[in-house]
Amino acid sequence: MKKGWEMVQAEGLRFTCIRGCTNCCEQKGWVYLTEQDLRNAAAFLGLTAEAFEERYVYRTRRRMRLRKPPNAQCHFLSAGGCAIHPVKPVQCRLFPFWPELVEDRKEWHRTGKYCPGIGQGPLIQIGTALETAHQMRTAYPALYENSPDS
Numbered sequence: 001m002k003k004g005w006e007m008v009q010a011e012g013l014r015f016t017c018i019r020g021c022t023n024c025c026e027q028k029g030w031v032y033l034t035e036q037d038l039r040n041a042a043a044f045l046g047l048t049a050e051a052f053e054e055r056y057v058y059r060t061r062r063r064m065r066l067r068k069p070p071n072a073q074c075h076f077l078s079a080g081g082c083a084i085h086p087v088k089p090v091q092c093r094l095f096p097f098w099p100e101l102v103e104d105r106k107e108w109h110r111t112g113k114y115c116p117g118i119g120q121g122p123l124i125q126i127g128t129a130l131e132t133a134h135q136m137r138t139a140y141p142a143l144y145e146n147s148p149d150s
Ligand code: SF4
Pocket: 024, 025, 031, 074, 075, 076, 077, 078, 081, 082, 083, 084, 085, 088, 089, 092
C-alpha cells in the first residue's frame, strides 16, 4: 500500500479508456472469474451457468478462469470489441486499476506501453484508485494471498 500512496502522491494517475482499443484483451495472461461473473456472462449469452462453465471455464479448487481459444487470448474478443462487454469479468472492468499496477510505479508505466489510456484523461483521485484496486482483492481473494492455488 505504501508504494501506491507514494506513487499517486508523487505524480497522480491519469487514465481514460481509448475507444476502439482492445490491447489489454490481447495480452498474454488469464482472465479470472468470480461466481457472479460466471452467472452474469451465462445469462447474457442465454446459457445456463453449467453450460457456460463447461464451454468456457477452467476451474480449480480456489480459482476459475476463462479457457483460451487456439491462437487467441479470449473467446469473447471480437472485431467489435468484447462480446460480453456489459457483463465482462471484474478484472476486465477494473483494468488497469489492479493492485499490482496501481501500487507499483514501474508496473504502471510498463502497462502504459500497451495501454494507450494510461497517462491520458482526467487525474484520478487517490482514494478512487486505491478503492478500485481494493475491489480486485475482494473479488479474487485467492489471487492476492501467498498460498499456492488448488
Ligand atoms: S472478457 Fe472481454 S474484456 Fe475480458 S479479456 Fe475477454 S474480450 Fe477482453
